[in-house]
Amino acid sequence: MKRVRDSISKFRLAVYIAGLIVFIIFPLVADEYIRHIAILGMLFAVIASNWDLTLGYAGLFNFAHGAFFGLGAYTSGILAVRLGLSPWIGILAGVGVAVIVSAVVSIPAIRLRGIYVALITFAFSQLSVLLIVSQHTITGGLQGLVGVPSLSIGDFRFRDSRVAYFYLAGVFLLLSTLFLRRLVNSDFGLSLVALRDFEEYAISRGVPLSRQRFLSFVYSSIFTGAAGAIFAHYLLIASPEFFGFSFNTLFLSMLLVGGTATIYGPIVAGIALTYLSELLASLGPIRFMVVSVLIILTMRFFPKGLWGLINGRFTKRGSALPQFTDRAEDASQPAEIDTIQSQGSPSVEN
């Protein structure tokens, strides 16, 4: 048995190394357009998978996630363009602002029933757009903020290099995914799911509802804000579009088509849908229409998303929001919840 396990892990190692090699070579051989899509895809994958934390695992109707992204972008962009600060500082600032904002939004959100959270987070998201557009002297208003500088180290400008942004995005995606995995498999992650599926029981077992919800908002905003900042320094602009219905719908589609509460689902769907969306870019607004239809079809016919379709049979829990499936089907035994309070929790995925 140990022999089999050894050979499986050797196999895994081989796969990882092969993957690494492919990753390193990819930007050197691929043309600019493909690289561009890949970079976008990886950044969007970060955004979508982080959204999974609040919408999927915590089951919170958070519709302010796109705002974390947009505010990260604008913060970093404004600091660079108006104050001449280094983009690296801008990224940190972007994270900071996203975190603060998520904390503020979470306060009313954690006390309210599901559907009000949708309203208030959505309202917040729309209000931030209004705010940004109205302060046009600082933000560039409806036209957006132009002249955002590229990331650079000394004289080396990322934008000029074939590989820089690609490697950065890849590493970034990796860090974000490791972060999310760690969270989800920890006591924290399990407590989120417990609150989502068995709220009263979890509370009676001492799981702090407000704190966990607050934290899930904040955690989900960290890499999202950073992604926004990196995005701004890559495209060299920041635009109110980032907050719009269309972008939000795109991220939402990645999350839903990929499969909520799975992390990997939104990542795969993120890259795939970015590719799809760019493919259709020449059709202009039609691509968002396609994405919309995709969402509706997904909700109708396979609410667990792609990841759920593939993996549904293999993981102990189904991988969708419990509300989308029969509760009984997804329910874990109450005994599993006992382990939240103890050390050494069982892993959820894989």
Add this chain to the structure above:
Amino acid sequence: MLLKVENLVAGYGKFEVIRSLSLEISKGESVGLFGPNGHGKTTLLRCISGLVDARSGDVLFQGENIKNHTPGQIVDMGLIHVPQGNTLFPRMTVLENLKLGAYSRRAWEKRLENISRVFKLFPRLEERKSQYARTLSGGERQMLSIGLGLMGVPDLLMLDEPSLGLAPKIKDELGQAILEIAQSGVTLLIVDQDIELLLGLCQRLYLIEKGQVSLETEEEEGIQQQEVLEMYFGRVAQ
């Protein structure tokens, strides 16, 4: 045979509440259902009126199998269910509530004359006709519920726990009214805890336990039913 239930099986989700239940009611009869709580009496009524799906078995009303009919269709046929507890439209007036009772095609045209008939039966409701339903007392609410049912021009009227939570004096009033309704030709199926009330109103009784009929009284009055009572209370005491 106005209503015939044959080997009905029904429940919610994984739970089976009614397990092969059969009963029948002839036109013009008043039949009572009693038994311990949670054993399927309410579910039975909900199944007959179409709110709950039947898993197997049949429900025949006026010869037609209504097992798969929608509640609206069943109401249109003249089978009216007055449910337990909160049955009214709280932010509408007494008058509006009664109007709603006549919503079906069968009853809509006759609503005005039927409203006066209901008011004759329950004069208290006429006094309060412009009041919001939620401001009525318990007894008045029950009267309004029954009035609502009558507005549908029922051939068969099913009452679920009409006397629940009411003071004895109101119960008597209600009982009188129900008797009048029966005398006007409406067939009645009444579910209630108050066996004395049932005895006063019904020719036959069914005891429902564990989702099945466990006892049925004959169409005689007096001794047989006393025996039934003793047996029932004796059993419950066990």
Add this chain to the structure above:
Amino acid sequence: MTIDFERIIAILVSGLVSGSLYALMASGLSLVWGTLGMFNFAHGALVMLGAYAAWYFSNPAGLGGGLLLGIPAAIVLIGVGGYVLYVLLVKPFVGRPGADLIVIITTIAGATFLQNGVQVVFGPRYKQLARVLTGEVRFFNTAVGFQDLIVILVAPTMLLLLALFLKRSKLGLAIRAVEQNYDSAQLVGINAGQVYPLTFAVSAILAAIAGILLGGLFFILPTMGSEPLLRAFIVVVFGGLGSLPGTIIGAYIIGLIESISGFFLTLYWAPVVLFAVLIFVMIVRPTGLMGRE
């Protein structure tokens, strides 16, 4: 003295116009929330469609039938649109657990679809609806546009019609019945499966009227629906979920708050004021002014 008075009239008119528009938009949302318990995130898109439909039917660049054709055509078309929206985006999910979240998602997707679709068909440049009456009237030295007056008069009239419809007509009674007691409504013979789409249609008609009025006052853009949607949400929450009178009163209050803060704090801060109002309500009195829960 005259200066203050002018200011007051201007603020009042602006507040009443906003309040009227918000009341129209929010009442549609409130109606759907009351009966179905769901929020229609595509409501703003319906407002936008109302404006575009009216433009298309009336403007020479479209069918050129003038406002006489444009307005009724838009109302009918969007009313039907509301029905279709329900069938496609809501009906398949009614009764499923978590339907309210699903419907939020599908209606967001629907809104995106419509927003982009309109852009494809009509182009992104803004349009404008012909004014019903041009010119203005003077109240105590302040100019008040006729269009503004029309809004201030039309909106309450429509709301009155809505109230009458709900109170007197059979369908209106059915809608209220489903809202107040779903089970009893069924037992009385009401078919909720028919009431729901009709409620959506009524809600869409209200949205369309709001869109037509908006289109005459401001620019018609594919994205013009998102701000009204936001305002409608704030109003519905503020005025009290499930209470139509509360929603209407709340709408006018919010309209006036906006107008006043816009004058004294400049438009920069109006969004912040609104958000503060929203947060305040949600924390202090989640059921809103007159709501029930």
